[in-house]
Amino acid sequence: MTQDVRVLQAISWRDLCPWLMLSNSIGIALRPSILSIAFVGLLLSPFGWTLAEVVFLVDSEVQKSPNEFVSKEQSETSKREIPPRKMIPQMVFWTPAQPSGNMILDLTPGNVFAKFSSGHLGILDQDLNTWQFCYYFFGTLWMLGLWALLGGMICRIASTHFARDERMGPVEAFHFCVKRYGSLLISASVPLILILCFMIPMTMIGWLINVGFFAVAASWFWFIILSFGAILTVLLIPLFFGWPLLWPAIATENTDPFNAVSRSFAYPTQRPFHYAFYLAVILLLGFLGSWVISLAGNKTIEFTKWGVSWGVGTQWVNELDGLQQKPIAKPENWDDGAGSDSGSKQGGTPSDLEVVSKPYPTTWIMAAKGMKFWENGIIMLTIAFDYAFFFVAATGMYLLLRKDTDFTELDEVFVQEQGPSESLPKLKTDPNEGASLSSTGLDQSGTNESPTKEPPVDGTASNVD
Numbered sequence: 001m002t003q004d005v006r007v008l009q010a011i012s013w014r015d016l017c018p019w020l021m022l023s024n025s026i027g028i029a030l031r032p033s034i035l036s037i038a039f040v041g042l043l044l045s046p047f048g049w050t051l052a053e054v055v056f057l058v059d060s061e062v063q064k065s066p067n068e069f070v071s072k073e074q075s076e077t078s079k080r081e082i083p084p085r086k087m088i089p090q091m092v093f094w095t096p097a098q099p100s101g102n103m104i105l106d107l108t109p110g111n112v113f114a115k116f117s118s119g120h121l122g123i124l125d126q127d128l129n130t131w132q133f134c135y136y137f138f139g140t141l142w143m144l145g146l147w148a149l150l151g152g153m154i155c156r157i158a159s160t161h162f163a164r165d166e167r168m169g170p171v172e173a174f175h176f177c178v179k180r181y182g183s184l185l186i187s188a189s190v191p192l193i194l195i196l197c198f199m200i201p202m203t204m205i206g207w208l209i210n211v212g213f214f215a216v217a218a219s220w221f222w223f224i225i226l227s228f229g230a231i232l233t234v235l236l237i238p239l240f241f242g243w244p245l246l247w248p249a250i251a252t253e254n255t256d257p258f259n260a261v262s263r264s265f266a267y268p269t270q271r272p273f274h275y276a277f278y279l280a281v282i283l284l285l286g287f288l289g290s291w292v293i294s295l296a297g298n299k300t301i302e303f304t305k306w307g308v309s310w311g312v313g314t315q316w317v318n319e320l321d322g323l324q325q326k327p328i329a330k331p332e333n334w335d336d337g338a339g340s341d342s343g344s345k346q347g348g349t350p351s352d353l354e355v356v357s358k359p360y361p362t363t364w365i366m367a368a369k370g371m372k373f374w375e376n377g378i379i380m381l382t383i384a385f386d387y388a389f390f391f392v393a394a395t396g397m398y399l400l401l402r403k404d405t406d407f408t409e410l411d412e413v414f415v416q417e418q419g420p421s422e423s424l425p426k427l428k429t430d431p432n433e434g435a436s437l438s439s440t441g442l443d444q445s446g447t448n449e450s451p452t453k454e455p456p457v458d459g460t461a462s463n464v465d
Helices: 018-029 032-056 072-080 110-123 130-164 170-179 181-188 190-209 212-220 222-253 257-270 272-312 314-325 350-356 362-406
Strands: 428-430 434-436
Touching: 018 032, 018 130, 018 272, 018 362, 032 130, 032 170, 032 362, 110 130, 110 190, 110 222, 110 362, 130 170, 130 181, 130 190, 130 222, 130 362, 170 181, 181 190, 181 222, 181 257, 190 212, 190 222, 212 222, 222 257, 222 362, 257 272, 257 362, 272 314, 272 362, 314 362
Parallel strands: none
Antiparallel strands: 428 434
8 A cells, every 4th residue: 555645845935925925124225216206206205395384374374393593584474473273393304303202193194194194084183174174185186197107106016026026216106107197196085075065065064054044944954964974984984094005006006096096995804904914014024224324324324424533533533423413603693691591592502602602614514414315315315215115015005905805826917018029020921822921932841942742643844835
């Protein structure tokens, strides 16, 4: 009796634990092409918000960064302004975000998720006035319009890497997303469209409630009005958690906006525990990756200054650090203590007096600005990694949720058809001699010789004229 002995030669961890593919997100996000795309997006993101701030807000409404210098004139102007209904926090992109107290939102990529969601959450704030609403609405459109292209490119490159282990270039990804930019933008704008569709009729009802009779009538049918709020809640909450899957769906499936929205709505609701598990894995990987990248960026600056200090001295390096961190010119509104007991200035601290009162050569000031420029570039690269990792990890999560929900293999991804390849010349049919290769002059046997007559069967010579 023979026994069938089988030897285990290898274990396919991709099939056994598909979620391990998420560990590749850090390496994919560090690819120069993806990191460069994220850096460009990070560089351009503040411009739309700054324009919206200039157009729709006044200085007294903007909650500045705590490290930003506030002049005496700005302080007096803010006091003269009519107190706004709500202070609007300034959108900051180029510096590390301050801890919010929420552990999930402080970790990578939770911080990027919070940055993209801040516009939608701001629009839903009932304490806003009309101009503040327009500020959030315009800023959110700017973010969606910019990252629909750049985020779509990152998702496209990541999808081919996850599924087929192919390295797509940024140019090919750019052409892919430009052709589908409308779908990318419309799908990401669905939450805004839902909010507007709900807000317009609710605003009209609010106008009618100002009249006493209509207020009483609205109270009778208030349950109908509440049903509209329930519908918006049911639609927005799943999209709030599933909107990062919108652009991966289009980049992977080459689908339309409606299909992308339906997938991003269905996957988190049908597989909530899978979604929570993948999110926990991504947060852990994001924390480790962001910590390592931030440490590398800070140590790059620190080791550079340490090496230079051996030649020029530690004092010179410390002086330049002071010029980079504090004002390099004495403000016009400086209060030297002659008219007050505190001896401080508006918007500054006593420690600033030592820096601005000491004269520095022009070369030192220029050197401080130049060095700070490149050091800020290093810091922005570390922040760009957070954005790159966000879209790469969202693409990996989409592929896993698609496999769990639709039972689609992980390696299935849309691939564009290649151009027409070179083929053999077409056959030309001759009614007398059959098909022949007319373009090359070859006969059916593949030779270049002309056909000859065979001798008669009976062996007699044929008469040739």
